[in-house]
Amino acid sequence: MALAGKQILLIVSGGIAAYKAAVLVRRLKDAGATVVPILTKGGAQFITPLTLAGLAEHPVYEDLFSLKDESEMGHIRLAREADLILVAPASADLIGRMAAGLADDLASTTLLAADGPVAIAPSMNPVMWANPATQANVHALMARGVHVWGPADGDMACGEIGSGRLTEPEDLVALAEAFFAPKPLAGKRALVTSGPTHEPVDPVRVMANRSSGQQGQAVAAALAAAGADVTLVTGPVALPPPVGVHVQRVETADDMLAAAQATLPADIAVFAAAVADWKPKDAAPEKLKKQADHDELELRFVKNPDILATIAQGDPRPGLVVGFAAETENLVDNARAKRQKKQVDWILANDVSGGAVFGAANNAVTLVTGDGADAVDTWPELSKSQVAARLVARIVEALEP
Numbered sequence: 001m002a003l004a005g006k007q008i009l010l011i012v013s014g015g016i017a018a019y020k021a022a023v024l025v026r027r028l029k030d031a032g033a034t035v036v037p038i039l040t041k042g043g044a045q046f047i048t049p050l051t052l053a054g055l056a057e058h059p060v061y062e063d064l065f066s067l068k069d070e071s072e073m074g075h076i077r078l079a080r081e082a083d084l085i086l087v088a089p090a091s092a093d094l095i096g097r098m099a100a101g102l103a104d105d106l107a108s109t110t111l112l113a114a115d116g117p118v119a120i121a122p123s124m125n126p127v128m129w130a131n132p133a134t135q136a137n138v139h140a141l142m143a144r145g146v147h148v149w150g151p152a153d154g155d156m157a158c159g160e161i162g163s164g165r166l167t168e169p170e171d172l173v174a175l176a177e178a179f180f181a182p183k184p185l186a187g188k189r190a191l192v193t194s195g196p197t198h199e200p201v202d203p204v205r206v207m208a209n210r211s212s213g214q215q216g217q218a219v220a221a222a223l224a225a226a227g228a229d230v231t232l233v234t235g236p237v238a239l240p241p242p243v244g245v246h247v248q249r250v251e252t253a254d255d256m257l258a259a260a261q262a263t264l265p266a267d268i269a270v271f272a273a274a275v276a277d278w279k280p281k282d283a284a285p286e287k288l289k290k291q292a293d294h295d296e297l298e299l300r301f302v303k304n305p306d307i308l309a310t311i312a313q314g315d316p317r318p319g320l321v322v323g324f325a326a327e328t329e330n331l332v333d334n335a336r337a338k339r340q341k342k343q344v345d346w347i348l349a350n351d352v353s354g355g356a357v358f359g360a361a362n363n364a365v366t367l368v369t370g371d372g373a374d375a376v377d378t379w380p381e382l383s384k385s386q387v388a389a390r391l392v393a394r395i396v397e398a399l400e401p
């Protein structure tokens with residue numbers, strides 16, 4: 001019940017995703033929150049006040065000029081009593097009115113009267129989201145401290161694909177929980193590398209690997225939830241980036257190293273990327289052709305930089321450097337050796353002898369924090385998010401004064 005005792009004022013504005021507000025109310029209540037709904041005129045076209053009131057077990061407020069609403073709970077009190085105001089879905093129109101400081105209905109008036117935390121979960125057609133007007137409005141709100149939770153990528157109700165989907169109710173609840181959770185890493189800067197690298201062979205082909213980026217992204221999200229200012233440097237992955245972290249997208253190991261170095265100094269650096277050890281020497285300037293008289297093609301490779309070792313041995317060195325090691329034998333000995341050789345503080349070693357780790361939901365890891373027998377901690381098989389949460393808990397412990 002991570003939201004027990006918290007009052008959340010949920011503003012539901014117009015948009016097809018308003019139907020998801022029903023699930024959101026349920027999930028917020030499941031997490032222990034008191035939910036006070038406000039429904040805009042547009043929102044009421046998509047979901048009824050009766051549905052929201054029933055699920056919230058609380059009256060729904062709709063009208064600025066309703067004597068009943070105003071006498072029961074004036075808009076100033078509505079705004080001030082909430083521990084968090086969550087606008088979900090936040091339509092392009094309501095975002096625009098918030099940015100302009102308009103107060104022409106109960107939702108916008110309450111938002112203007114708010115002096116506490118506000119989060120918006122945008123939901124709209126991808127072209128509307130990408131429109132410079134919307135982007136300028138969202139940036140204006142961010143500059144005023146409004147939290148922006150989403151939007152997510154994916155298929156839209158309007159049939160288009162892109163960014164603009166409402167962040168799923170479960171994810172919004174997780175974000176609300178993270179918002180209220182203690183922030184032991186507040187003020188700390190963190191760097192996380194994640195995903196594969198793509199090394200060009202010619203203009204249309206790359207050398208890649210099957211890293212999904214899940215573990216690195218989970219670490220980035222867990223660090224951000226603990227209050228760290230996180231930059232995720234990620235190779236090409238299919239996952240939508242976690243909300244609340246700065247994302248730098250790169251292709252090659254050389255780009256990843258440069259992007260990672262540009263984020264320094266950092267207090268914490270976690271290297272979860274599956275960096276290609278080799279890259280084709282001199283990528284061909286033109287597409288390599290099938291050659292009728294050749295059955296074989298020879299490529300020459302040169303070493304890529306070791307990003308982890310370069311940063312662990314560089315200046316400024318992050319305060320705590322954590323690497324991963326995929327091993328098929330002598331897990332702990334190899335992890336210790338890697339720790340020494342690369343001058344890493346901690347190694348999270350996974351045993352990959354039993355099968356796939358890449359792309360799998362779970363991970364079984366051993367954390368090696370030193371040379372002694374007491375510096376080895378073997379965790380049971382956990383989801384990648386749980387692995388990330390445990391790692392972050394250890395990081396918090398280690399950084400405690």
Ligand code: C5P
Nearest residue numbers: 271272273275305306307308323324325
């Ligand atoms: O040497 P090995 O590839 O086993 O080391 C794994 C660790 O080093 C991981 O943390 C990985 O992100 C990092 N690494 C790196 N750059 C490389 C190779 C590995 O940052 N070129």
